[in-house]
Amino acid sequence: METNSGDVLVISGSDDVVRVRQAVRAKAIEIGLSLVDQTKIVTAASEVARNTLDHGGGGTATLLTVQNGNRQGLRLIFEDQGRGIADLDRALTDGYTTGKGLGLGLGGAKRLSNEFSIQSTPGKGTRVVIARWK
Amino acid sequence: MDRIPILQMGRALLITIQVDMHDQLALALEEDLAAKIASSGARGVLIDISSLEIIDSFIGRMLDNIAGVSRLMDAETVVVGMRPAVAITLVELGLSLSGVRTALNVDRGMAIIQQRLHDYEIADGD
Numbered sequence: 001m002e003t004n005s006g007d008v009l010v011i012s013g014s015d016d017v018v019r020v021r022q023a024v025r026a027k028a029i030e031i032g033l034s035l036v037d038q039t040k041i042v043t044a045a046s047e048v049a050r051n052t053l054d055h056g057g058g059g060t061a062t063l064l065t066v067q068n069g070n071r072q073g074l075r076l077i078f079e080d081q082g083r084g085i086a087d088l089d090r091a092l093t094d095g096y097t098t099g100k101g102l103g104l105g106l107g108g109a110k111r112l113s114n115e116f117s118i119q120s121t122p123g124k125g126t127r128v129v130i131a132r133w134k
Numbered sequence: 135m136d137r138i139p140i141l142q143m144g145r146a147l148l149i150t151i152q153v154d155m156h157d158q159l160a161l162a163l164e165e166d167l168a169a170k171i172a173s174s175g176a177r178g179v180l181i182d183i184s185s186l187e188i189i190d191s192f193i194g195r196m197l198d199n200i201a202g203v204s205r206l207m208d209a210e211t212v213v214v215g216m217r218p219a220v221a222i223t224l225v226e227l228g229l230s231l232s233g234v235r236t237a238l239n240v241d242r243g244m245a246i247i248q249q250r251l252h253d254y255e256i257a258d259g260d
C-alpha cells in the first residue's frame with residue numbers, strides 16, 4: 001500500500017470544519033469517488049472534525065490519497081491533544097453524548113466509512129482514522 | 135456576521151439555504167426565524183435545501199430545532215429539495231429527521247403550506 005504525504009488542515013474554529021468538508025470533497029472528486037461515496041465521506045469527516053473541535057479542543061485533519069493495488073481511496077486522520085475519551089465503546093454507542101448533541105457522530109462516521117479506527121488516551125488526546133475506497 | 139435571508143410571501147416564510155453553513159450561521163437562522171414568525175404571524179415555513187451537498191448531525195439538529203420551534207409558534211415547517219445522495223447518507227448516519235416534514239420540491243412543499251393556510255382561513259372565517 002502506498003500513501004502520499006498528505007495535506008494537513010488545522011481545526012480551531014467552526015469555519016475550519018467547513019474548510020475540511022470542502023477539502024475532503026475536492027479530494028474525493030479527484031480520485032473519482034461516486035457522488036454517494038463522496039457525500040458519505042464528507043459527512044463522516046464533518047462529524048469527526050466537529051468532535052475534534054468541540055470535544056478535543058481543536059486539532060488537525062490530515063488528508064491522504066491511498067492506493068492499494070489498483071484501488072484508490074481517501075484516508076483522513078483527525079488528531080487532537082484534548083481531554084480524550086475514557087470509554088470508547090460507550091462513545092461509539094448511538095445516543096451517547098457528553099454534550100448537547102445527538103450522540104450520532106462517531107457511530108455515524110463509522111457506518112459511513114469503509115475503515116474506521118479510534119485511539120484515545122484520557123488527558124492526552126484522540127486520534128480517529130477513517131477511509132473510503134473507490 | 136452574514137445572515138441567511140428569510141423571505142415573506144403572504145403568511146408563508148421562505149428560506150433558501152445556499153451556503154455550506156458554519157455553526158454560527160445556523161444558530162443565527164434559528165433565532166431570526168423564531169423572531170420572524172412572531173412578527174409576521176406566518177403559518178408556514180418552507181426551507182429549500184436543494185443546494186446543500188451534505189447534512190451532518192449538526193445541520194440535521196438545526197432543521198429539527200427549527201421545525202420544533204415553528205410548531206410551538208403555530209407554523210408548519212416543510213423542508214424541500216433534499217438531494218438523493220444526502221438522503222441516502224442521512225439514513226446511514228442514523229438521522230431520520232422524524233420531526234421534520236419534507237417534500238420533494240418547492241412546488242409540493244408550497245402546496246402543503248397553501249393547504250394549511252386555506253384550512254386556517256376557513257376556520258378563521260376570513
Ligand SMILES: Nc1ncnc2c1ncn2[C@@H]1O[C@H](COP(=O)(O)OP(=O)(O)OP(=O)(O)O)[C@@H](O)[C@H]1O
Pocket residue numbers: 047051052055056080082083084085091092096097098099100101102103104105106107126191192
Ligand atoms: N475528539 C474527542 N475528544 C474527546 N471526547 C470525544 C471526542 N470525540 C468524541 N468524544 C466523546 O464521545 C462522545 C460521542 O461523540 P459523538 O460524535 O458520537 O456524539 P456528540 O458529538 O456528543 O453528538 P453529535 O455528534 O451527534 O452532535 C462525545 O459526546 C464526547 O464525549
Ligand SMILES: [Mg+2]
Pocket residue numbers: 047050051101104105106
Ligand atoms: Mg459529534
